[in-house]
Amino acid sequence: MERGRSARGHAVSRCDSVSDSRSGRDGDWESACEQLRGKERAPVCDDLWVTDAPPGERAWRHILGFLTSQAVCLAAELALADHLAGSPLGLSDLAAVSGADAAALGRVLRHLESVGFFEQRADGRYANTPMSDSLRKDAPGSQRDFAVFVRRLMYPASVDLLGSVRSGGPAFDRVFGQPLFGYLSEQPDAGEVFSRGMASAAALRSQAALSYPWPPGATVVDVGGSDGAILTALLLSRPDLTGIVFDLPHVASRAHTRIEQAGLSGRCQFAGGDFFGQRWPAGDVYLLSGVIHDWDDESALRILENARRAVPADGRLVLLEVVLPATSGFHPGKVLDLVMLTMTTGYERADRQWRDLLGAARFEIAHLTPSARVSLIEARPA
Ligand SMILES: C[S@@+](CC[C@H](N)C(=O)[O-])C[C@H]1O[C@@H](n2cnc3c(N)ncnc32)[C@H](O)[C@@H]1O
Secondary structure (H helix, E strand, O other), X not given: OEEEEOOOOOEEEEOHHHHHHHOOOOOOHHHHHHHHHOOOOOOOOOOOOOOOOOHHHHHHHHHOHHHHHHHHHHHHHOOHHHHOOOOOEOHHHHHHHHOOOHHHHHHHHHHHHHOOOOEEOOOOOEEOOXXXXXOOOOOOOOOHHHHHHHHHHHHXXXXXXXXXXXXXXXXXXXXXXXXXXXXXXXXXXXXXXXXXXXXXXXXXXXXXXXXXXXXXXXXXXXXXXXXXHHHHHHHHHOOOOEEEEEEOHHHHHHHHHHHHHOOOOOOEEEEEOOOOXXXXXXXXXXXXXXXHHHOOHHHHHHHHHHHHHHOOOOOEEEEXXXXXXXXXXXXXXHHHHHHHHHHOOOOOEEHHHHHHHHHHOOEEEEEEEOOOOOEEEEEEEO
């Protein structure tokens, strides 16, 4: 943890090393938290989950934590970090370019600064911090589109988490009037927000995909591959591979755009279809990234049985998913599981549940590479 001094003269401690651990690079969330617990509390690193405050105070912070989330997401929506990318701006200029009321925006920025997003300099102008910079559209591993997706689609559903707990079914269906993927098919704007959000969140899964030893010259079919963010990243780093993005037809134009922009039209195709049907494109290795966790066991089994039909006898199925730990500490997968509870019929699974599900579809796990945010499961026909 690097120590320094802010423009206002506060002693500050930056938590970049802990952020790195959370991004999965160090792979161990628990040890990152342990590391932070042992350090002096930092004004710009006031983590909701790690604090020495009394229990009632800690509870209060969790109860109101949604406002911090909303503030971060609206900062992304207003592109504040993009407006500050060139040079710092005063409040009235920032409010003018982002279409906001200056006084109200100043109140939001005051809170965001206290948790590490944006910094007001000694001359009163606002600048990006490393965390707010991650909300820039073009930042490496940008969180901007994910935050917009959360604000527009995930947050409204999460408001009825209680309804999900009472009924056991997804709040999304009640709030938006139909299941997630049907809604996205019918509402192009929402479909765009979802695809962009997935692509933004796919950076970690892409890293995991790049780490896998894909057989030389193989055709990789990315099932439920969305706009192809992961497959195009893989093909760019592996010129010997060809690929097919297999997803619902309404995703086609976004996938074609991404494939063309990556200059991969010669090696990558889009195939529109339904993974609950049996007409899967032919390939050597099949990738299911963040797909099975969207579905209850019955539906997940149908997808995996189709995968079993499609995967050649000497082929492989690669899954990029959360594998929940047995420990009681904080784990990002436990938060994502609540996303699944409110948005879909699915859930995040533990090691045993993955083995049982894959076994029921006549796959066996060849390797499981665990990681805090995304684990890689390599399965082969049993
Ligand atoms: C949670 S997203 C995962 C996207 C991507 N694989 C990733 O890791 O970022 C699930 C994907 O499954 C696709 N999908 C949902 N139902 C489908 C179906 N019946 N057939 C094919 N694709 C489907 C969605 O369109 C979406 O792109």
